[in-house]
Amino acid sequence: MAKSPAQRAYIRRLAALMSVYMIAIIGGMFAKRAGMLNQPATIAVALLSGVCVAGVFWAIARLIVEEKDEFQRMLIVRQAMVATGFSLSIAAIHGFLSAFDVIAKTDLYWAAVLWFFGLGIGAVVNRIQFGTWGQCA
């Protein structure tokens, strides 16, 4: 399936962000275990990892803005809406359960992981309703 210019740009951005993310997270973990990271360096590695994830949200926003094919754009928006509903619902339920000490507290970055998983659910919803997965993976 031919990719639109917006989709190609999205893939380029995603690849760049994920490359930096992998280097930051893997390099940071090794350096931390080896005791090579002082406090400012630890903060820098943590911020770099978080900013890369935030960058993925930016890349998806740019994809929505730049995609000229209105049907494909609608599929991406639907995916993002499903992902948002899914991740925020689980975050809210989990938050109250942990607030009442029913379950353990979890690192907040899992909300972003859930959101990305929700994109996959959104693709399935698109496939059922419109016969196509969409092109935002």
Place this chain on the structure above:
Amino acid sequence: MKNRLKVLRAERDWSQQDLADQLEVSRQSVNAIETGKYDPSLPLAFKIAEIFTLPIEQIFDPKG
């Protein structure tokens, strides 16, 4: 909304991809419009009408 896209396309012996290329959209978009799963925006509907050199109402049936 019903439309005659599939018939008009067949009359011209165009594949969905041929029409998609002319409209500068994906083949999936043409398929979604043809099967009535997606109603195109006004600009895209005008573009479709221009390509088939027909008035919009001869392609799309709002009562469908």
